[in-house]
Amino acid sequence: MARTFAGAPDFPVGAKISLANPQLRSNMARATRTIREKRNLRVSELDTWEELRVAGESIKRTALARLHELLSTFEKNVTEAGGHVHWAVDAEHARRIVLEIVQATGTKDVVKIKSMTSVEIDLNSALEDAGITAYETDLAELIVQLGDDLPSHIVVPAIHRNRDEVRDIFKEHMGEWGLKAPDDLSNVPEDLARAARLHLRERFLASQVGISGANFLVAETGSVAIVESEGNGRMCLTLPNTLISLAGIDKVIPRFEDLDVFLQVLPRSATGERMNPYNSIWTGVTKGDGPQNFHVVLIDNGRSSALDDRVGRDALRCIRCAACLNVCPVYERVGGHAYGSVYPGPIGAVLTPQLNHVTSDHVAQSLPYASTLCGACFDACPVRIDIPKLLVHLRGEVVDAKRSFVPTTQEQVGMRAASWIFARSSRLRGVADLGAKSSGVLQGRRISLPGWLSGWSKFRTVPIPSRVSFATWWHKERGVQGESRVSSRRREFRHKNARIEPHALGIRRDIAPDATLNQANARDAILSAIRHANRAQAEQPPISRSYRRAAREETIDIIEHFEERVSDYQATVRLTTSEDLASAVSTALSSRQSTSVVVPSGVPREWLSSFAGTVVTDDSTLDLKSINAVDAVVTGCTAGIAETGTVILNSDSNEGRRVITLIPDHHVVVIRAEQIVPDVPDVIARLDPARPLTWISGPSATSDIELSRVEGVHGPRKLDVIIVRE
Amino acid sequence: MRISLFVTCMNNVLYPDTGRAVVTVLERLGHQVDFIESQTCCGQMHLNAGYRPEGLSLARKVIDSFEDADVVVVPSGSCTSTMRHLWADVATDELDDGLVRASQEFAPKVFEFTELLVDVLGVTDVGATFERRVTYHPTCHSLRSIHVGDRPLALLRAVRGIDLIALPEFDQCCGFGGLFSLKNPDTSAAMGLDKIANVVATGADVLCASDNSCLTHLSTLAKKSSSLVPGYQSDSVHAQPNFEVKHIAEILASTTAGA
16 A cells, blocks of 8 residues: 555654654755755856746736636647546545546556656555556656655655665565566666666556646646656656646646746756756647547645635645755755655645645644744745745634634743733833842753743753843833833724634635536536635736846857757767768767667658668657667757757657657757757747647756766667757 | 834843843944833744734834834844734734734834944944954844845954854754744754854854844753764863854944953
8 A cells, every 4th residue: 555644743743753863864964955056056047037936926826816717728728639627626536537537448557757746636545446556657756656655855755865775675676566676786876767767668668548747737728748857757648548647726827938937947946957858748639649548637625725815825836846845944854754744845834734724633733833934945936935924824824723712722821921921011021020030040050941831941951031131221221211202192003903804714615525526516616616716816917028038149159058058968969061961960870879760751861871770760650669679769850949958849740759759768859050049938939839849958867866967767868969050 | 313222022031231232332323222111022923923913913012112213223133024024914914904004114114233234324334343253143034034135244344353254054044933943842953953063163152143032042052952963072072062142233332352
């Protein structure tokens, strides 16, 4: 049975358990430091960073304010493009929908891309109960699954494991799930990545059903975008005939062009890269290319009720980059498991209590307090979620949920006493003087505070009040002023001690779980809850696109810039002319010992005229085994981005089906100089959202082991880019 | 200039020297300081703990008390942040439009001590002498909420005789976090001990900051749990901390070598 977070202790206890694990603490300290430095470096390269954050915030605000309309538009566009959209009110409902789709195919196993939404709805347990095996294919999720563990990070779920632990887990458990790990497996991340590649290759080739999450749903086109590194994502999105993408309803964005913000901020925030190796963006079903049976499951599961919280709704802007985890001093010390929830760290501390309801359990109630409010999370957030403000708000909800006329807890008594003392300066002075009198007696003693206050004295001495408080000193030395002067003043603003509206969670409109739920009434229930939550939303201001100014364009040769950035990823770049192209292609192939090559039908024969090896042309009927048997693939491309070192394929006749650029271990891409644009915003207008788009930035890679980047996992391990400039 | 001191409840009871140091510096610069005796607490503890109505009634009391003040100086980054941002945020949360407006009108006259010196009074050299080895910890609220930037360092650099050492990982939280120190004592101590290790690494004998709350956490932690700091006792027999904590105002007030 897959492990879940059910029954986890509350945060202070979970934290204490984690803190007692020195291995965990050193793994976490090293990993978070690495990722922080990488992120800061990549962010500092952009002079538009703050403008991008503002735009990201503004796009997500707009999306949430128009959520009802955008989800309907998305549904319509997916359906028109040959996909199916399902609506799930809660986790149970989502599990049922997925299970029905999987069971209809008759398969007994599915391949999965890392998806926190899948963990949120505990999909693997449901599949297991139904006799269906779910194979996690992301390296970190594989480590978690093989180790019968739980994810501890949103982007790098096995961040709590070091390379030795990963090797041991692979050696011990890979055989239970399929191909076993080599007996002499080392702890070198490259070797570990190779073991994962071998372990999963046959699984991918045989897969019937793929299950993914989604990074972005584009309403105006019905497109789904997934960013990843290893190529396991591309495998799951391309090879199975049936694809199920799970997405929270908060994942929708209005326009395709909005991706030019998120595809800049997400990779830099998440893994500290200018661009992650692969972005897949597709719309519905493409005949002859990829899954012919495509389903999107839109999941509410508490989101529409979070949307109904004026402050808390800001958490729904989250794009799951985990930058807030990586900078959080609390997360760094205790790791993800201490949070007892699927979403750990600062964003988890505001999301979990809202998705699970603050009043629901002791874990949810402890999470808003799992922060010092230091503010590092807010500064790092690419969509400017003011997490400290949300935490304070949720603390208010926790306190209000427990309020009673007579205080019952020590904390309530203490807080009430403090407000009584602070209500008048004479009382505070009285308490201070009392403290001052005892000052001499207390000096030098070891004091242990009782009950609730013992949290202080457990590790600390107790500060002793001064012999004379400041107020008393001033009163004696400088005479009376102030108190009398002000007390006669009229107070100009309204005094209010009673709460105007008990907007605690009691008034939230939750969608009742209902065994008779069907698609039609689930859709209506979700949309009506969203409409209700957005009843008071004002018109959103237009989105500022000031980040699109291309200041570098004039001073930098973009071809050189592109060359430099592609090379940064350990890809090889060659500059040639159309006359010498055939020899450049041949050199690229032979330099990597590639002796057989597949090409899409639209690639001109001349490109391979100097190549002496075997050439197979893909007429879209080549089977996977034949593609798997060739060494390399040669294609053209649609566009290139200099700043991020990216080439983009849109699967036309010159680029081929997505599968042929994925399975061979060596990819040679030919790009014409005029196809290269300076930066991400410049490329968006050149793309056709109706085509399946694959963005490639370097060979497949992973940072899942100690956050150190290793080239070569499931996608091609060797990438050569040939620039043709006349 | 007439400057009203909001001393903060903590300084009032535990650290009157900090309040006196603020008075000393400002008077030395030729300004008149007044202390409105009806003041108590800005409400930060209640507000950050989730006790919204209780905290807001303290906010109202401060706004009332300081109605006549032109400029309010606060020797605390976190209390300044509370008065400048938190009051309005929580009042918004509580749908108290009157208090939101009153907080927003009040905020522009509130200055953290180093902000007041550098931005309002335009000085960085306040005529101080302090001949000791000092390191400065920028507290989270002064760094990330009110953005004091390098103002405190500019003031410290101008102190005669000071040996100012940069604190490694200065931007990391010390782990105090108000109620966090009670509710999550283990995590709070773990963070504090890492901060203490960094202070020890500087060899400074004085740790200063703009918040006595964070300094209290670190000094009391060092007294009781210093044996848990890696390397802390490696080259000496110190079982007690070998650095003392001081509010930055006390360094800026010093005109002797510094005791």
